[in-house]
Amino acid sequence: MNSPLKNIVESLIFVSQEPLTLERVQAVLEGVPAADIQAAVDELVADTASDSRGVQIIRVGGGWLFSTKPAFDREIRRLLQIERKNRLSSAGLETLAAIAYRQPVTQAEVSAIRGVDSTSSLKTLLEKSLIKIVGRKKAPGSPLVYRTSDEFLLYLGLNGLDELPSEEEIAKILQEEKAADA
Amino acid sequence: MPEPAAETLPIEETPVSPSAEAPEGYQVRLDVFEGPLDLLLFLIRKKKIDIHDIPIAAITRNYLEYLDRKTEINLDREAEFLFVAALLIYIKSQMLLPRETDLAEHEDPRLVLVNRLLEYEKIKAACSLLREREDVQILQWKRNFIPPLRGESELEPVELSLFDLAESFFLMMKRRSADETRTIRGRDVSIEVKMKELVGLLRERHMFDFLEYFEANASLEEALVSFFCILELVKSRVAVAVQDELFQTIRVWLRKDAHRTDHHE
Incomplete structure (x- = not known):
């Protein structure tokens, strides 16, 4: 796995505010086989899931998205000055x-x-x-x-x-x- | 979810066991239930009744007992509970009707209710699984949900309602009328002209102080016209009125199309 591809894909996911689909990545990286992109993302998902990272890349809504890890919810809410997130009734x-x-x-x-x-x-x-x-x-x-x-x-x-x-x-x-x- | 196969639906109503007939051990208020089906499911579970073979008379009695306990009157909600009570009684009456031939299984009058209950039960079970998911997801902040960061010292501007604006205006007018009881000079100010003047001012300065602006107005009439213009501008979303904190001065900003009205200073 050449690391530039992984880094490019990570950047694309980072700037994306909605789940980034494989098709979108493919459209940007013309000519890169889907399997390579998939492999790069799989590595990213595994990398970010480890305890060495505070944010993770998750697969959701049919694409990939950055999200924080549940353990840091309290600190995040303090920063954003949000008392609590309301659950649905x-x-x-x-x-x-x-x-x-x-x-x-x-x-x-x-x-x-x-x-x-x-x-x-x-x-x-x-x-x-x-x-x-x-x-x-x-x-x-x-x-x-x-x-x-x-x-x-x-x-x-x-x-x-x-x-x-x-x-x-x-x-x-x-x-x-x-x-x-x- | 396909409808579950109703395998055993004996037509005969089975008597309720004595333990199930025992008086209520504890009180549950009606408003803890999402609705009539929720209450029915609760009763069926509490009395350990087979959902495919509900003793309609007993369950109706229990059901009505709960309805009697209501503490407040909410007609809409009550109607929903009463509807199911009526349905129960209807089913019972259907079961009591003498028939020439025995009913086939799929003709059990209880089937309508049973199917609804089974479906509702599934939705409720799905809810508990979805709630678990929600509880996990809610702790994971995704980029699309993150609100803009606020500086610690920065006060959050409050967008005012037209009533707040109007109140300030009348307060000020009162103050003015105290020292302006002389004859009003006859200078006509049209809304059109004033509107252009205000927009021009906003374009140039982006913002002006609401109170200061009126102090500068020559006459009551002019102030009134200006006020209408500002209301119109706020209403048509050309301008926005903000107040840093209660009782502080109100500032009128020109609204940039890209809702970034707060970084011009």
Whole structure:
């Protein structure tokens, strides 16, 4: 592995504010085989994951991105003067999960799954750009149709919707919960 | 997630075990539940009921007990809980109806509810997994989330609402009216002219002090026109009014398109 390529790729990821995809890197580095780029990134990911570094390169949202390590959250917040980062409310998370698994969905469908009117949760999620409107359903009243956004993947550290907790993982959780109840 | 196969759905309602009928051991308030389905799932779990074979009468009774405990009235929320209560009672009535032939498995009136509960249960379980992810991710700062760094001594300017501006204006007008009770000279100032003057001033100086500017205005009329112009400029986002701290002077800045209005000094 010639190190210039690794350094170039690292710089590209550094200036990129959204996940940098292999295709984007390839477009910049004309003629460099994808396998070489991939190898360079793999090395970078491994390098930065070690304890000798404070920032890491992670694969998220289908690309690569610099992120800090969880251990330094307290100091970072002190620097940025942020008391705490708010988690989603449980209503918000539930709504988000319903959309993630059932997309594309309408407000009425989400509300039906939850048994609760979800209009305001949808609004909050839209404001946080975790979901987006992708069109209108061809149904009475042509309701808006929602999907999760790229921001959503980034927010939960996922590379794609296929990385959402699987049916098996969910079944396992349910079993554990029932075992705990028994 | 495909719908789970409902394998065993006996039509006969099984009696609830005596232990499940025992009085409530502890109190849980209604508002801890996300919604009616959440409450139902909780009851089903607490009474160790098979979700595919829910004793509708018993669960309805428990469910209604919880509704009775409500402490505050929130019509929207209550309607959702009542809707499910009505659904439970409807299902029970369907089960009580005498029929010529026994219902087939897929005709169990409880199926609608069971399917909804199973789906909701999965979403809830997924939530706990997603929450774990969120908890990890929230500690990792990514470049797109990092807000601009603030200097320690630098005060954060507060962008003012039009009401703050208006209040300052009226305060000042009051002060002025005290010493300006003479006849007002008849010099007409049009909004158009004033607007151009203000924009020109902002272009030249980038910023001016709101209060100072009005002190310099010759007449009440002119001050009023200027004030309207400033409101208009703020509203149309040509200018921005900022205040370093409460009760300090208000400065009007020309808004650069690239929202970098704070580095001109």
